Amino acid sequence: MQHSPWPLRRGTSPVDWCEGNYLISPVIAEFVNTVSNVLFFIYPPLLTGLFREYAVCVNRGVYLIWGLLLTVGLTSAYFHATLSLVGQLLDEVAILWLLMAAFAMWLPRRYFAFGVHDRKTFQILMLGVCSAATLMACLHPILNAFVLMGLGIPATALLIIEIKRCRNMRVVKLGYRCAWVWMAALMCWINDRLFCEIWSKLNFPYLHGAWHILIAIAAYSACVLFAYFDACESVPEQLPVMKFWPSDRFELGVPYIVLRNARKDFEKI
Template sequence: MPLDISNALFFIIPPILIWLFNQYGCVVSQGVHLVWVLLFFVGVGSAYFHATLSLFGQLLDELAILWVIMAAFSMWFPRRLLPPRFQHNRNWFHLAVFFMGLSCSILACIKPVVNAFALMFFGIPSSAVLFAEVRRCDDNRAVRLGVRCTFIFVLAVLCWLNDILFCDVWVALNFPYLHCGWHIFIFLSSYTACVLFAYFYAKAEFPEQIPTLRFWPRDDWELGVPYVMLKRRGSVSHMKINNYSSKSSEMF
């Protein structure tokens, strides 16, 4: 039961992010919503796996995570770091990443251990790129969010390692909840990383929109849910932006 409760954030936060990223999806890329939907399915797969402890549940859980990484990797990988062939036509990069993900998924169904290597193969470079983007960023709010993301990720890894290596010790101490902590912290760090990637991509590819990091429900409370808001230069006032957001909401 605790494990089911610990997956609750996977069902609560993605719909909020879809709502908050309405404007971003209309102006920058509708693909951002795919990432939030895939995070929702990570929660579905995780809940199913821990309820059944079946091989199918394990594959559902791990493949959902893989496709979240692939979608984010494909959509937000910095153009300047792409091979020259992909820099002028990102669609080819999308296609290449899709076929890599498809190949890994097929191999994982044949030999499930492959998925762990696939997650490391794409997860580690993605983390390194995010770290590099935060380091070169001059936005203090983004830097603080990057520090928060890193801190939460470290907590997630510590929970996972303690649960794997010292499970008997924690059970003897009547505290068998570290895997719950892993679920909560890894979700918080994962969606925060996706928000940062979305921000850095918009800042590089759509600088005229003046991407800014905001927090919901209150912008002055940085422990809230982060999202990216776009503000046009020049004649577009805050009132027009709010009207645009309202029209975007009606489209979904």
């Protein structure tokens, strides 16, 4: 009787991206796909500091979002460095929990269904759904990537709907930039997954690395946008505004939320 390979062993994942294995480093399977996760290590600590006011005055759960964003980078780097089945599952489950946590925290109440009317009940429901989805992800890992891509469709649709409701042009422009970056990222993912032979002949099998860079930008931008929409809905009296770091004049910088009416009270904390 033949035993299944140990899932921690290198190369046990059924998923192998277009980049050649161990071509640059003898210990890192897909070098470019591994190091291209760098933005997932830069943005979360920065955003944790920038969102301190938002966390104190609106929702401390934003720290969980940034922690999960960092976890996605860690697990993705581990997966691409080893191509192990455990690495693949950790990567995909981290993405799943990030998506579910964002929905649980920021989905507008007007979209609640199944008789759910309050945020806490909705979050408990999402926790149950996410737990069941995690189990299914471990049982059928070959389908995970396509399911996760599918979850991006309602998230993008919701983002576009909320952008159209917004009258702040600075927020609207960021929203459309986010949507375009997400679509560019998706095209990179699809091309690397389905048309590897063509890109290999062009000596550029690195589109999955481009996906990592683009999706990191799209993911944190979407989280900032939904945090802004949530603040406008839950604490409109605090007059939430979007600013950019390091200079507010540079709208391609890192966006974050400031609560104008909470500034004086916050500075005393």
